[in-house]
Amino acid sequence: MSFNKLLRKSRLSQVKDSNTLTAVRLSKLYPSQQIIETGPASFYRKDFGLKSKLPSKVNKRYVVVDKLDTIEHMTEFEAEAGFYWNKLRFQEFNIPLETRNGKNPLFFGNTRNIPRNQEELNTSKISEVLNLDESTPTSKKIELLEILKNYRGSFLKFLSDKNPEKLIRIKSGLDCELHDEITQFIFSLKEEESPALKKPICNLATDKINGTPIMKGTGGFSYRLKGKLTTSPNGFSEGSVVPARLISSVPSHWQIAVGGLVAAAPHQTMNSLGKIAANNPGKHLREAEIPVSVQKAVLSSNGAIRLEVAGVDSKNGVKVNYDNSYSSRPNYFERDSKNTEISAKNILELLNKET
Amino acid sequence: MKIQTNALNVLERTSHYLKSGLLKKQPLWYKVVAAYPPQKDLTRKVKRVNEVLKNASELEPSKKALYKTRIQPNRLKNKLYQSQKLKFLEDDLRKLFYEQHPWELADPKNLIENEKIMHKTLNWKTIRQLYVPLSGESVVQRTLYILENENLSLLNAYDKARFEYYRVKIEQESEENISKEESAMYGAVFDKSLVEFGFNKEQEIIEKWKQDAEAATQLLEARFSSRTTAAEEESGPQDKEDVFGLENIESFDDVAKS
Structure with a gap:
C-alpha cells in the first residue's frame, strides 16, 4: 500500500486538527478537540494510537490531544472527557434540543447561505x-x-x-x-x-464578521426528535426529574447546575430556599440536592446550550408553576396517568365493597 | 550505536583518511560532495524553547538598520529536505463538518489501528458501514463517493451526505431509547443514572472541600487567637480600649433606653 493510501486510511488522519481559536477553547461552550479513547488492553500499555505511548501515570481512558508533535518532540495531551459526559447526561433528560430556526435543522438548511429572496x-x-x-x-x-x-x-x-x-x-x-x-x-x-x-x-462554518460559528443541525449535540414521549411502567412522561445543585446564589443571578450544564434557577426554588436549608441541616447550600425537571434546551447563536428548568415539589412530585418568560406547558400526560391511577383505585374500592 | 552527529563532516573525514592512507582510492561521491557540500544537518536534535526564540530574534531587522547580507550555509533554508505539504479534499470536508458540528468531537474516537479493517476496501454506497463506526468521517467518505458517482457539486454532495448522517443518527438514538423503554417494561431495573452518578461524584468532592476548608479555618483561627493573646500579654490587659463602650452597658434594654 502506498504511503498516500496508508495515510488516508489511517484513523489518525480522521482526527480534526485542533487549530481552533483560543477564545473558543477558553469559553468551553462546546468542544474544540477530538476526544480520543482506547481499549482496555491498549490502555494497560498506555497506547492511545498516538505518536508514542503516554506516560504510565495517566489513569483516564479519554484524552484530548493538542499537538501530535512539538519542538520538544513530545505529544501535548490532557485527560479530559467532560463534553462526552455532558452529551450522555443530556440524553437522560429525554428532551430534544431546539434551535432558533423555524424549520427542523435536521431536515432543512443548506451549507451555503443562499439568499432567501x-x-x-x-x-x-x-x-x-x-x-x-x-x-x-x-x-x-x-x-x-x-x-x-x-x-x-x-x-x-x-x-x-x-x-x-x-x-x-x-x-x-x-x-x-x-x-x-x-x-x-x-x-x-x-x-x-x-x-x-x-x-x-x-x-463556510464561521461567520467572519462576528467570529461566531455557523452550526448546522443541532451542532451534533443531540438527534432526538420533538414530540417523543417516554413510556414507563408508571405511564407516559415527558422529560424526567433530575438532581440539581445551586451554584450561584447572587440574588439577581440564581444559577443551577444540572448534568454538567448551567441553567437559570426557577423562581419557585429560590422562594423555597428556607425549606431546602431546613431539609439539609448543617449543610452548605451547595451541598443541597434540588430536584428539577428540565423543560427545554435551546442551542443559542454563539453555540452555547441554554436550559430551562422547572422546580419540583419533592413531597408529592407535582411540578411547581414557575413565573418567567418561558412558555409554560401543562404536562397533560403526567396528569392523565395520575387520573388513571386514581380512577383505578376507586374502581378497586368499589369492587371490594361489592364482595 | 552512537548517534552520528557529524554527518556534515563526511568530506573532511574522508580527506583525512585519504591523507593518512586509510583509504587508498577516492570514493565515487568524493568530488560531487566536494562541489556541492551538504548544507543542512539532518540529524534530529531536541530544540530548547530559548534556542528557538533566539533564532527568531535573529530574523528580525536589527535596530541599527544593519542587515545581514551574507547567507550562512547553516541558516539557508533548503526546501529539498523539507517534507511536502499534503493537501487532500478530505481535510477540508472534515474541517467543515466538525466546525459545523463541534459536539461530534465529544464522541470518543479509537485510534488504535486494526490491520484487517485497514486493508478492506469499503464501498461507500451507503453511509452505514459494517466495520467503521458512524462518525464525521462517514460523512466525508460518503461525500467523496457521491462526488465521484453522482452529478452533484461539492457542497450539494456534502449536504446530501450530511442529511443522510442525521437520519441514521436519529434512527440510532430512537432505537436506543426504545430498547431502554422496552427493557424497563419487561421489568429491568437500572442502576444510578449518569446524572445521579455525576451528582454524587460532585458531592464527594464538595465534602472533601468542606473538610479541608474547615480545617484551614480552624488553623487560621488558632493562629489569629495565639497572635492576639501574645499581643495582649505584651501590652497588658489595662491597655485594652473599650471602643464601643460596651462595658458600661449591662443589657440590650440599656441600649434601647439610651
Missing part, C-alpha cells in the same frame, strides 16, 4: 457576493478581476435578456445603475461555472 440578493453588496473582504490579499483581487473580464460577453447577454433598456443606455454612453443585475449575474455564475469565485469550503 430577490430582495435579500439585491441588498447584498457586490463584494459580499464575490466573497471579498478586508482580509482578501491583493493578488487574489487581481486574479478575480482577470476572471471577471472573461465574463463581460456573457454578462451583456444576461443583461439583454433581463433588462434590455439598460443595455441600450450603456451602449449610448449614459449612466445607469447595474448593482442588482451584477449581483444576480455573479450569483448565477457561482460554483457551477467558475471555481475561482467559490469560497473555500472550510471557511
Whole structure:
C-alpha cells in the first residue's frame, strides 16, 4: 500500500486538527478537540494510537490531544472527557434540543447561505457576493478581476435578456445603475461555472464578521426528535426529574447546575430556599440536592446550550408553576396517568365493597 | 550505536583518511560532495524553547538598520529536505463538518489501528458501514463517493451526505431509547443514572472541600487567637480600649433606653 493510501486510511488522519481559536477553547461552550479513547488492553500499555505511548501515570481512558508533535518532540495531551459526559447526561433528560430556526435543522438548511429572496440578493453588496473582504490579499483581487473580464460577453447577454433598456443606455454612453443585475449575474455564475469565485469550503462554518460559528443541525449535540414521549411502567412522561445543585446564589443571578450544564434557577426554588436549608441541616447550600425537571434546551447563536428548568415539589412530585418568560406547558400526560391511577383505585374500592 | 552527529563532516573525514592512507582510492561521491557540500544537518536534535526564540530574534531587522547580507550555509533554508505539504479534499470536508458540528468531537474516537479493517476496501454506497463506526468521517467518505458517482457539486454532495448522517443518527438514538423503554417494561431495573452518578461524584468532592476548608479555618483561627493573646500579654490587659463602650452597658434594654 502506498504511503498516500496508508495515510488516508489511517484513523489518525480522521482526527480534526485542533487549530481552533483560543477564545473558543477558553469559553468551553462546546468542544474544540477530538476526544480520543482506547481499549482496555491498549490502555494497560498506555497506547492511545498516538505518536508514542503516554506516560504510565495517566489513569483516564479519554484524552484530548493538542499537538501530535512539538519542538520538544513530545505529544501535548490532557485527560479530559467532560463534553462526552455532558452529551450522555443530556440524553437522560429525554428532551430534544431546539434551535432558533423555524424549520427542523435536521431536515432543512443548506451549507451555503443562499439568499432567501430577490430582495435579500439585491441588498447584498457586490463584494459580499464575490466573497471579498478586508482580509482578501491583493493578488487574489487581481486574479478575480482577470476572471471577471472573461465574463463581460456573457454578462451583456444576461443583461439583454433581463433588462434590455439598460443595455441600450450603456451602449449610448449614459449612466445607469447595474448593482442588482451584477449581483444576480455573479450569483448565477457561482460554483457551477467558475471555481475561482467559490469560497473555500472550510471557511463556510464561521461567520467572519462576528467570529461566531455557523452550526448546522443541532451542532451534533443531540438527534432526538420533538414530540417523543417516554413510556414507563408508571405511564407516559415527558422529560424526567433530575438532581440539581445551586451554584450561584447572587440574588439577581440564581444559577443551577444540572448534568454538567448551567441553567437559570426557577423562581419557585429560590422562594423555597428556607425549606431546602431546613431539609439539609448543617449543610452548605451547595451541598443541597434540588430536584428539577428540565423543560427545554435551546442551542443559542454563539453555540452555547441554554436550559430551562422547572422546580419540583419533592413531597408529592407535582411540578411547581414557575413565573418567567418561558412558555409554560401543562404536562397533560403526567396528569392523565395520575387520573388513571386514581380512577383505578376507586374502581378497586368499589369492587371490594361489592364482595 | 552512537548517534552520528557529524554527518556534515563526511568530506573532511574522508580527506583525512585519504591523507593518512586509510583509504587508498577516492570514493565515487568524493568530488560531487566536494562541489556541492551538504548544507543542512539532518540529524534530529531536541530544540530548547530559548534556542528557538533566539533564532527568531535573529530574523528580525536589527535596530541599527544593519542587515545581514551574507547567507550562512547553516541558516539557508533548503526546501529539498523539507517534507511536502499534503493537501487532500478530505481535510477540508472534515474541517467543515466538525466546525459545523463541534459536539461530534465529544464522541470518543479509537485510534488504535486494526490491520484487517485497514486493508478492506469499503464501498461507500451507503453511509452505514459494517466495520467503521458512524462518525464525521462517514460523512466525508460518503461525500467523496457521491462526488465521484453522482452529478452533484461539492457542497450539494456534502449536504446530501450530511442529511443522510442525521437520519441514521436519529434512527440510532430512537432505537436506543426504545430498547431502554422496552427493557424497563419487561421489568429491568437500572442502576444510578449518569446524572445521579455525576451528582454524587460532585458531592464527594464538595465534602472533601468542606473538610479541608474547615480545617484551614480552624488553623487560621488558632493562629489569629495565639497572635492576639501574645499581643495582649505584651501590652497588658489595662491597655485594652473599650471602643464601643460596651462595658458600661449591662443589657440590650440599656441600649434601647439610651
